[in-house]
Amino acid sequence: MNQTLKKEIDTLVQLQKIELEMNQLRQAVEKVENEKKDLAVRLTAFESALDAEKQALEQIQQQCTDLEKEIQVVNDRIIKSNETLRMVKTNKEYQVLLREVDDNKKRKNSLEDHVLTLYEQREAAEVQVNESQAQFLQLKEQVQAEQAKIDEQTLGDKERLSELEEQQQSIGKSLDPVLLTRFRRIAKMNQGQAVARVSNETCMGCFMNVPPQLCIEVQRGNQMISCPQCSRILYHIDE
Numbered sequence: 423m424n425q426t427l428k429k430e431i432d433t434l435v436q437l438q439k440i441e442l443e444m445n446q447l448r449q450a451v452e453k454v455e456n457e458k459k460d461l462a463v464r465l466t467a468f469e470s471a472l473d474a475e476k477q478a479l480e481q482i483q484q485q486c487t488d489l490e491k492e493i494q495v496v497n498d499r500i501i502k503s504n505e506t507l508r509m510v511k512t513n514k515e516y517q518v519l520l521r522e523v524d525d526n527k528k529r530k531n532s533l534e535d536h537v538l539t540l541y542e543q544r545e546a547a548e549v550q551v552n553e554s555q556a557q558f559l560q561l562k563e564q565v566q567a568e569q570a571k572i573d574e575q576t577l578g579d580k581e582r583l584s585e586l587e588e589q590q591q592s593i594g595k596s597l598d599p600v601l602l603t604r605f606r607r608i609a610k611m612n613q614g615q616a617v618a619r620v621s622n623e624t625c626m627g628c629f630m631n632v633p634p635q636l637c638i639e640v641q642r643g644n645q646m647i648s649c650p651q652c653s654r655i656l657y658h659i660d661e
């Protein structure tokens with residue numbers, strides 16, 4: 423058996439193991455990061471809805487203030503007209519002013535009806551905003567707790583990933599560049615798997631039969647043998 427070849431294949435097997443674990447970790451990290459993003463999106467959506475409710479309440483509040491001012495103006499007019507009424511000299515003037523007072527009173531009544539309806543709407547809107555505000559705070563707390571949990575979980579995965587990255591780099595440097603390029607090319611065709619064990623004359627990468635003569639060559643270990651089906655570099659372990 424060629425010891426250099428054996429060592430090279432052992433290194434490739436190790437490299438593959440490292441890279442497969444890295445892929446799994448990256449997928450796991452990506453998945454939880456997406457969950458984290460989804461949580462943030464949910465919270466933002468809730469906050470937007472709450473802001474819309476607050477805006478609606480402000481609008482009603484503004485309408486109430488405007489109406490209250492208008493009622494005040496009309497009321498002042500009534501008072502003024504009543505004062506003037508006492509000083510008029512002709513019946514005609516008196517009639518005109520009286521009608522003016524009457525019109526303003528009607529106007530005031532209608533404005534007061536309107537403002538009462540708005541007060542009810544305002545009250546309902548306030549209840550709604552307070553409820554939503556409480557729900558939002560609850561959701562925010564929940565989301566922050568979940569995000570913190572996710573961060574804690576991924577921290578371990580990320581640490582392991584950087585550990586593996588270091589190992590991957592140092593192995594990469596120790597390998598013959600031509601062999602590494604070959605490994606990369608085959609890995610790319612086979613979802614990251616460039617080396618496969620032969621067991622019972624079967625390639626454990628593609629699960630196709632390997633011709634007996636090739637199996638013997640793999641076992642002898644004097645040259646690098648590729649699977650005729652999937653091109654993976656084959657290796658043998660005594661069972």
Ligand SMILES: [Zn+2]
Pocket residue numbers: 618625626627628629630649650651652653654
């Ligand atoms: Zn194969």
